[in-house]
Amino acid sequence: MKAIKQSGLILFLIGLTIFTGTIFTGSFSLNSNEFDSFIKEKNYKNELIKDELQKAVVTSENINIFEFSSRVRNAYKVSNEHYEALITKYDSEKNWTKKGEQYQYKIYGKPHSLSFELAKKAGAGFAAKNPILMWLLTFGLGIIGALLFIIPDVILLGKPGIKNNGIFLNAATNRGWIGWFAFVFLVSFYILLYFYPDYIVNWVYLVDPISESISGNLASQWFLYGFLYCVVMTVMAVRMYIKYRHNKYQILRTTSVLFFQIVFAFLIPEILVRFEKPWYDFKNAFPLDYDFFFKWNLDELLSSGGFGLFILVWGVVLTIVVVPVMVYFFGKRWYCSWVCGCGGLAETLGDPYRQLSSKTLLSWRAERIIIHSVLVFVLVMTGFALYTFFSGADQVIGIKTQTIQDIYGFLIGSIFAGVIGTGFYPIFGNRVWCRFGCPLAAYLGFVQRFKSRFRITTNGGQCISCGNCSTYCEQGIDVRAYAQKGENIVRSSCVGCGVCSAVCPRGVLKLENGPEKGRINPTEILLGNDIDLMELVNNK
Amino acid sequence: MEHIVIIGNGISGVTAARHIRKNSDKEITIVSAETDYFFSRTALMYVYMGHMKFEHTQPYESWFWKKNRINLKKGTVSKVHSNANKIEFSNGEELSFDKLIIATGSKPNKFGWPGQDLNGVMGMYHKQDLENLEKYAPNNQVCKRAVIVGGGLIGIELAEMLHSRNIPVTFLVRENSFWGNVLPKEESAIINKEILDAHIDLRLGVNLKEIKADKNGNVSSIIIAETNEEIACNVVGLTAGVTPNIDFLKNTDLEIGRGVKVNRFLETNIKNIYAIGDCAEQHEAIGQRRPIEAVWYTGRMMGETVAQTICGNKIEYKPGHWFNSAKFIDIEYQTYGWVWAEPKENEARFYWEHQSGKKCIHINYDKNTSEFIGINTFGIRMRHEFFDKALTEKKSVQYILEHLADANFDPEFYKLHEPEIVAKFNIENNTNIQLKKKSWARIFSA
Ligand SMILES: Cc1cc2nc3c(=O)[nH]c(=O)nc-3n(C[C@H](O)[C@H](O)[C@H](O)COP(=O)(O)OP(=O)(O)OC[C@H]3O[C@@H](n4cnc5c(N)ncnc54)[C@H](O)[C@@H]3O)c2cc1C
Numbered sequence: 008m009k010a011i012k013q014s015g016l017i018l019f020l021i022g023l024t025i026f027t028g029t030i031f032t033g034s035f036s037l038n039s040n041e042f043d044s045f046i047k048e049k050n051y052k053n054e055l056i057k058d059e060l061q062k063a064v065v066t067s068e069n070i071n072i073f074e075f076s077s078r079v080r081n082a083y084k085v086s087n088e089h090y091e092a093l094i095t096k097y098d099s100e101k102n103w104t105k106k107g108e109q110y111q112y113k114i115y116g117k118p119h120s121l122s123f124e125l126a127k128k129a130g131a132g133f134a135a136k137n138p139i140l141m142w143l144l145t146f147g148l149g150i151i152g153a154l155l156f157i158i159p160d161v162i163l164l165g166k167p168g169i170k171n172n173g174i175f176l177n178a179a180t181n182r183g184w185i186g187w188f189a190f191v192f193l194v195s196f197y198i199l200l201y202f203y204p205d206y207i208v209n210w211v212y213l214v215d216p217i218s219e220s221i222s223g224n225l226a227s228q229w230f231l232y233g234f235l236y237c238v239v240m241t242v243m244a245v246r247m248y249i250k251y252r253h254n255k256y257q258i259l260r261t262t263s264v265l266f267f268q269i270v271f272a273f274l275i276p277e278i279l280v281r282f283e284k285p286w287y288d289f290k291n292a293f294p295l296d297y298d299f300f301f302k303w304n305l306d307e308l309l310s311s312g313g314f315g316l317f318i319l320v321w322g323v324v325l326t327i328v329v330v331p332v333m334v335y336f337f338g339k340r341w342y343c344s345w346v347c348g349c350g351g352l353a354e355t356l357g358d359p360y361r362q363l364s365s366k367t368l369l370s371w372r373a374e375r376i377i378i379h380s381v382l383v384f385v386l387v388m389t390g391f392a393l394y395t396f397f398s399g400a401d402q403v404i405g406i407k408t409q410t411i412q413d414i415y416g417f418l419i420g421s422i423f424a425g426v427i428g429t430g431f432y433p434i435f436g437n438r439v440w441c442r443f444g445c446p447l448a449a450y451l452g453f454v455q456r457f458k459s460r461f462r463i464t465t466n467g468g469q470c471i472s473c474g475n476c477s478t479y480c481e482q483g484i485d486v487r488a489y490a491q492k493g494e495n496i497v498r499s500s501c502v503g504c505g506v507c508s509a510v511c512p513r514g515v516l517k518l519e520n521g522p523e524k525g526r527i528n529p530t531e532i533l534l535g536n537d538i539d540l541m542e543l544v545n546n547k
Numbered sequence: 548m549e550h551i552v553i554i555g556n557g558i559s560g561v562t563a564a565r566h567i568r569k570n571s572d573k574e575i576t577i578v579s580a581e582t583d584y585f586f587s588r589t590a591l592m593y594v595y596m597g598h599m600k601f602e603h604t605q606p607y608e609s610w611f612w613k614k615n616r617i618n619l620k621k622g623t624v625s626k627v628h629s630n631a632n633k634i635e636f637s638n639g640e641e642l643s644f645d646k647l648i649i650a651t652g653s654k655p656n657k658f659g660w661p662g663q664d665l666n667g668v669m670g671m672y673h674k675q676d677l678e679n680l681e682k683y684a685p686n687n688q689v690c691k692r693a694v695i696v697g698g699g700l701i702g703i704e705l706a707e708m709l710h711s712r713n714i715p716v717t718f719l720v721r722e723n724s725f726w727g728n729v730l731p732k733e734e735s736a737i738i739n740k741e742i743l744d745a746h747i748d749l750r751l752g753v754n755l756k757e758i759k760a761d762k763n764g765n766v767s768s769i770i771i772a773e774t775n776e777e778i779a780c781n782v783v784g785l786t787a788g789v790t791p792n793i794d795f796l797k798n799t800d801l802e803i804g805r806g807v808k809v810n811r812f813l814e815t816n817i818k819n820i821y822a823i824g825d826c827a828e829q830h831e832a833i834g835q836r837r838p839i840e841a842v843w844y845t846g847r848m849m850g851e852t853v854a855q856t857i858c859g860n861k862i863e864y865k866p867g868h869w870f871n872s873a874k875f876i877d878i879e880y881q882t883y884g885w886v887w888a889e890p891k892e893n894e895a896r897f898y899w900e901h902q903s904g905k906k907c908i909h910i911n912y913d914k915n916t917s918e919f920i921g922i923n924t925f926g927i928r929m930r931h932e933f934f935d936k937a938l939t940e941k942k943s944v945q946y947i948l949e950h951l952a953d954a955n956f957d958p959e960f961y962k963l964h965e966p967e968i969v970a971k972f973n974i975e976n977n978t979n980i981q982l983k984k985k986s987w988a989r990i991f992s993a
Pocket residue numbers: 471554555556557558559560578579580581582588589590591592622623624625650651652653671672673700701704792795823824825826840841842843844846872873
């Protein structure tokens with residue numbers, strides 16, 4: 008069994024190495040036909056960019072993606088600088104007509120995204136030519152290796168039951184060198200994905216065949232991400248199934264998040280695209296889905312006929328009605344631990360890291376400040392977006408809606424939710440985003456805290472203050488602080504993962520939905536002591 | 548301001564301090580020789596097993612003490628000068644008190660076995676024992692085999708700990724079945740099997756004769772009294788029960804027996820000196836309880852109670868219905884009320900075991916009146932409140948079975964065995980009890 012596990016690890020690492028190495032392979036160039044059709048497709052009105060790009064990419068030289076990217080970015084830069092210089096010149100000459108004319112020649116967009124688009128067409132190399140073979144050598148080996156590593160645990164972990172042996176003695180799960188390595192890898196991955204998509208264009212080739220078979224289109228880096236997300240979740244869900252095979256709550260919950268990720272977040276949107284409908288994830292509720300009320304999205308929905316309208320209405324109803332009503336009955340867990348994609352990744356890929364979340368009072372304070380600031384931020388931004396949509400004005404009180412949206416997208420959407428949210432799993436635990444950042448979680452938290460039937464019941468006086476519950480709470484809730492006082496846990500941040508209850512060696516905790524009365528029950532003297540004393544002290 | 552000094556920063560001492568703070572402004576000092584901050588002794592095993600780090604076993608962050616104006620003092624108390632209202636530390640320092648609470652806990656029993664003080668022989672009680680274990684049994688290269696002497700709750704925890712690092716364990720148990728003096732034979736048999744299934748070499752009905760050393764004074768083997776068998780080992784764990792940790796009180800005016808003798812107000816024979824937790828011994832046992840109760844919960848309850856008395860609300864220590872819990876490797880155990888190893892004359896039993904052999908419930912009730920006396924459960928979590936109330940209200944065994952769904956505390960979606968349990972009872976007793984559906988109204992009608 009150990010041998011299988013080790014060979015699995017080796018296969019996985021080989022797959023990972025090939026995957027990483029793929030970035031550096033291939034050569035990128037266009038012939039003039041391909042180039043012309045690209046220019047036509049883009050409909051650039053400016054000649055300079057054509058020349059510059061042609062010089063850069065129509066070549067028989069053997070250039071790699073980094074060189075290619077720098078040439079393309081340079082071409083756009085030269086062209087844009089040229090027209091900016093003209094704008095300044097006409098501006099000083101007060102030649103307004105001429106100045107105005109120049110704007111159409113400027114090319115907007117993030118340099119690396121422009122470069123990605125071109126690179127996607129320009130690649131020639133093993134990955135671009137043999138996507139299926141390369142898929143097998145990267146994804147294939149990775150998946151098989153990971154499964155071979157995970158499945159022997161059915162036997163190696165021993166009988167069903169909580170098996171956390173060695174977690175704090177292991178360099179992977181105790182911020183050791185493996186943890187830091189995983190951290191660097193994940194953070195780099197997210198930085199590449201969000202900010203340097205052209206550098207990972209070779210990866211995108213690998214999933215072209217799959218994308219074509221689902222949506223009919225070639226893959227983008229977002230398709231790659233979606234696909235990888237599903238693969239990682241599925242493999243790590245197998246690990247969850249094995250680790251918690253004695254615990255039906257965990258099994259059902261894992262199945263549920265996996266289903267919603269694969270079907271709702273991945274397949275349905277891609278299939279919608281195949282039928283020329285807007286890409287939409289029906290479970291992704293505003294304000295997590297922060298661009299739902301952006302002008303471009305509303306425009307797209309409104310121009311997509313009845314179906315677009317349906318999405319619009321559903322999106323609003325989801326946030327205003329479905330989400331809070333469900334939280335009232337079941338707690339926010341129904342979303343965060345049973346449905347949400349971010350939660351889904353945290354509960355599968357992130358499960359090995361849950362013990363790393365900080366439990367200090369200080370981090371609780373920080374959490375409340377940060378997460379509520381994000382909520383305010385998203386609401387203000389949405390206010391701006393709606394104002395812009397209805398009034399047509401592109402700025403409010405002198406601030407451009409677009410600027411606010413860009414800042415949010417960069418700081419919160421990319422850096423916080425992605426780079427920090429997932430990249431920091433191996434260091435700060437698996438729910439960094441859900442705990443400190445997610446505005447939807449903040450909203451659900453209010454409902455859960457003040458108007459809900461959900462609580463974690465503490466079983467009378469049975470707690471021995473051992474601390475397993477607090478240690479394994481991914482949300483950094485000091486569960487023990489409540490349990491050892493005989494008090495139910497009613498906290499806005501609890502995502503109802505149920506792991507505190509699972510790891511408790513004394514059967515003290517139970518997640519349940521019951522009457523609101525008596526849900527919050529501060530006690531001083533615990534059950535089991537003198538009845539008269541309890542009466543005297545607890546009811547004073 | 549009155550100065551309350553508490554010797555011992557375990558659950559009993561700390562609970563007392565917290566409650567005194569809640570109810571008064573008195574100056575409070577907790578003294579301990581073991582650690583700077585309170586930690587949960589019950590969690591020591593998880594540190595060795597790598598489930599937690601030591602700091603995770605500390606229920607309060609370090610700012611807590613300052614914020615609540617509880618002074619912490621590290622040091623070993625060597626004498627109590629009761630007439631001068633002073634305690635003396637081993638380094639000669641002194642500290643005066645107005646009221647003193649002795650909460651010094653227990654220490655592992657040593658029965659004078661030859662070799663019991665060799666290197667590699669240890670109890671599993673204090674933090675230092677954990678450090679010792681880490682030193683002598685870091686892995687199965689250094690420790691090729693460990694022998695555990697004494698089959699109680701701490702013994703099985705130690706076995707599980709060593710097992711988690713793949714260290715072979717021989718487990719010597721004096722009784723003929725694990726914890727057979729406390730548990731009925733059915734439950735005890737389940738645990739025997741659980742231990743053997745974990746490939747722990749369980750030896751029932753045997754005693755330790757002596758521990759032998761190599762030339763460096765390290766443990767090399769043990770000899771079993773009954774068979775004279777010699778078992779080579781590098782570590783010996785002594786877990787044959789605990790005794791109150793009160794040697795430093797000998798030759799004082801305090802009345803001591805096995806523990807510090809206290810009355811129902813937890814007062815010792817000397818005014819203004821109290822004793823609570825593992826080290827306190829009741830003059831007369833309370834109800835069916837033992838005079839010394841070395842469990843977490845009673846330490847906590849005594850702490851809660853003595854704080855009331857010290858803050859002017861003089862109140863007797865009057866623990867409610869007995870309850871306890873433990874985990875035997877993978878099997879969770881809870882108990883409410885009394886289920887003795889052997890039924891008493893007026894008692895009848897109902898036992899159900901799941902086909903897996905890992906879950907069971909055992910109910911004890913009065914043969915004549917059907918009054919419910921207690922329940923043991925393995926592998927099924929039960930609601931403390933439900934049974935506490937049932938015991939107070941003297942419910943019948945029929946009532947318990949009818950309402951098993953209210954009592955169940957397993958996580959959601961778990962398979963429920965109640966219909967099977969009730970059916971078995973009906974067949975055995977020729978009754979027609981119908982299981983009631985879970986009702987929040989009943990659960991909450993406290
Ligand atoms: C491994 C293990 C597992 C356990 N599991 C459970 C369980 O699951 N459930 C349960 O109910 N109970 C359990 N117990 C028992 C429970 O931990 C004890 O009953 C409880 O901790 C006793 O608390 P206490 O406050 O009386 O004393 P302690 O926790 O022993 O605290 C006494 C403190 O006083 C200090 N002290 C003693 N003498 C002096 C002195 N002269 N000067 C200064 N300081 C001194 C000691 O160093 C110690 O720190 C377990 C015990 C152990 C060892």
